[in-house]
Amino acid sequence: MDPGLYLWTLRGASALLLALAVFALGRRSASAWLAAAGAVPGLLPAAARTFQVGHLPLAGLHETLLTFGVCFPLVSALACLRRGAVRAYGLCLMASAALLGLATLAPVRPTPLVPALQTLWFEVHVTSSFFAYACFGLGACAAVLELGRVGQGQEAGIIASAHRWGFAWFTWAMVSGGIWAYLAWGTYWLWHVKELWSGILWTYYAGAVHLPYVAGWRGRRQAGLSLVGFGLVLFTYLGVGLFMRNTHQF
Numbered sequence: 001m002d003p004g005l006y007l008w009t010l011r012g013a014s015a016l017l018l019a020l021a022v023f024a025l026g027r028r029s030a031s032a033w034l035a036a037a038g039a040v041p042g043l044l045p046a047a048a049r050t051f052q053v054g055h056l057p058l059a060g061l062h063e064t065l066l067t068f069g070v071c072f073p074l075v076s077a078l079a080c081l082r083r084g085a086v087r088a089y090g091l092c093l094m095a096s097a098a099l100l101g102l103a104t105l106a107p108v109r110p111t112p113l114v115p116a117l118q119t120l121w122f123e124v125h126v127t128s129s130f131f132a133y134a135c136f137g138l139g140a141c142a143a144v145l146e147l148g149r150v151g152q153g154q155e156a157g158i159i160a161s162a163h164r165w166g167f168a169w170f171t172w173a174m175v176s177g178g179i180w181a182y183l184a185w186g187t188y189w190l191w192h193v194k195e196l197w198s199g200i201l202w203t204y205y206a207g208a209v210h211l212p213y214v215a216g217w218r219g220r221r222q223a224g225l226s227l228v229g230f231g232l233v234l235f236t237y238l239g240v241g242l243f244m245r246n247t248h249q250f
Helices: 003-025 032-039 043-053 060-083 086-105 120-148 155-185 193-214 220-243
Strands: none
Touching: 003 032, 003 043, 003 060, 003 086, 032 060, 032 086, 043 060, 060 086, 060 120, 060 155, 060 220, 086 120, 120 155, 120 220, 155 193, 155 220, 193 220
16 A cells, blocks of 8 residues: 555544544434444554555554554453443544654654564464553543442443453463563563563553452552553553654654
């Protein structure tokens, strides 16, 4: 696909997601068509990028922003359908629109995959990481509604479920990342800054998952944990990649 046409596809997907987000925030009940409609727009530029570069969009800032933006509505659509949390879904669609919009500002030039990245374990590791990030983002969106007292009554359950699923996805991301590192460099752990912050993030959410049961941290306390945790997610993803020297691109 022509790079100019690809960027306009990406901008169109971002605008459509934003329109759907505004529509969802004004509704009181969820619907299957709304959940499906939110999940589709990001898939189109993701498929175009995959065709353009010959691999899943997982390398560099542009492609990872795109993947993050695609995972957000896929994860939150399930919450929308299962729990009827249409307002939380609307916030997630807004976040997805912002991520796709940011992707249009990042360098679009394809990033060649070095030999160490040309393995299925790299794709499994990065994809699992962004599904985890999207789960944590869903929890943060529900937390905003919980703390603002403008939710629909399901937010506490959404936060708890998002933490559990996100922690499971991120645990698998850590395991698959270790396997990838061993195959690429002969060791499961390299003590690089990205790995250290990923370990901190995993430890934080291990605590966030267990604190409601061992210390009774539910409701507003659990919502606060979710917001702080998602801030840690954004720093691990963007802050480390942009401001610290490390072997990971993003």
